[in-house]
Amino acid sequence: MSKKISLNDFGAAAVELFGTDELTRAQAIRVKEVYDVCVPSALFNNKENVVSRGIYKVPHDGKGFPPAKVDFIDNTPTSVEEGTSVSSPITGRAQAMELDMSISFIPQIDHSYVSWGNSADIKKVIKSKMFFPIYLTGMSGNGKTFGIEQTCAMLGREMIRVNFTAETDEDDLFGGFRLINGETVFQYGPVVEAMKRGAVLLLDEVDLASSKVMALQSVLEGKGYFIKKLGEWIKPVSGFTVIATANTKGKGSDDGRFVGTNVLNEAFLDRFPVTMYQSYPSEAIEKKILTKASEAYGIDFKAVEDFIPNLTMWGDIIRKTFEEGGVDDLVSTRRLVDIMKSYSIFGNKEKAIKMSIERFDDETRESFLSLYAKIDAEVNMTDEEKEVAEAARSEGSSVESEEDV
16 A cells, blocks of 8 residues: 655655656656555645646655665666666556658758848857757747758758647657557657657747646756556767757737737746747848848849848838837748749739739738838839840840950
C-alpha cells in the first residue's frame, strides 16, 4: 500500500523527478508510481495550487526530502546518457518507432536572404551549441522565422519546426500512438526528435498555444522529458536549444490585431533567458531584400530600379502612420516581397499592388493606392504615356551601354 507523505516531501519528489514543482495530474500520478506514495489530496483540492487549467503547483519550501524510489525503477533522469531513453517496467511494454537519422533537417540555403536585425545574436547562440532558449517577438511578416531558418542553413544546423495552434497538445509535441502499416506503434513527436538530434527546436507562433504548452517546462530547462506512455526519459543531445517566435510578448493582443493569441503562463515565459524584439527593417535593408527577391524571381533590375525604392518608401510611410494610429492595417516586408513576385508573373506594377492589398477594407485599400500614386506617378499614366516612358528608359540604357564600350 502506498505511503502518505506531506506536500513538502511530495514537492521535493516532483522536483527530483521532473525538475519542476508545477505538474499535470498525469505527472502527479507518475510521482506516485515512482515513489510508491499517495498524492496529497490538498494538491488538487486547494484552489491556490492551480497555476492554469490542468497545471498544479506543489507548495513546498525546498527543504523537503523525497522518499526513496521503489526497487523496480532505478533509472533516474540524471543517469541517462545524452540522446538516449530508458524504459520503465511499469509502462515499458509499448515500443516506439526508431528515428530515421539518415534524414537531414538542415534547411536549404535561400540566396535571396538578407541578414539583419537580431540575426547576428541568434547566429552566435546557435553556433555556440549551448542550450539557451530565445523568445523572439515582433510584428507579422518581418522575417523572424525565415531568419532563424536561414541562420541554421548557413551554419549547417538541423532545425525542426512546430507550428502552434490552440489545439496543439502533448501528443503533437512529444508523440503518440499511430496506425502505421496496419500496426499501432508509438511515433516520437518533433520535440523528442529535436532533442535526440541536438537540433534547433523552433516553436513558431507560440503565443497561439493553450495551457498545454506547459508540458514543455522541463524541456525549456534543458532537462529533457519523461514520456509517460512509454515510460522513457529523453535527455537532449548536446547542441539542442529552443527558439520561440510570437507576434506578442505572451501577454495577449490588447488591440485585437492578433486574434487567437493567448496570455502565456509567467512560469513558461520565465524559462526563456532572453526576449528579443524584431521590428520591420529600415528602408535601406528593405531595398536589399527586394533587390535580392527580384533577382530570385528573374526580374530585370532596370524594370524595377525605381519600383523598389518606391515600394519601400510606401511601406515605411504606412507603418509610421500605423504607429501613430492613423490606419488600422500596414504593409509588411513579406507583402512587399509578394508584390515583387506578383510583378514577375503579371508584369504590371499597379496590378501587383492592388492584388496584394485586396483583402483590406475599401477605405484602407483606396488610401494605400492613393498614397502609392503620389510616390510613383507612373501608375497614373495612360498606356501611351507608359510606352513613351519605357522607350525613354530603353534608349537611356542603350546610350549607357555604348558609353561603356
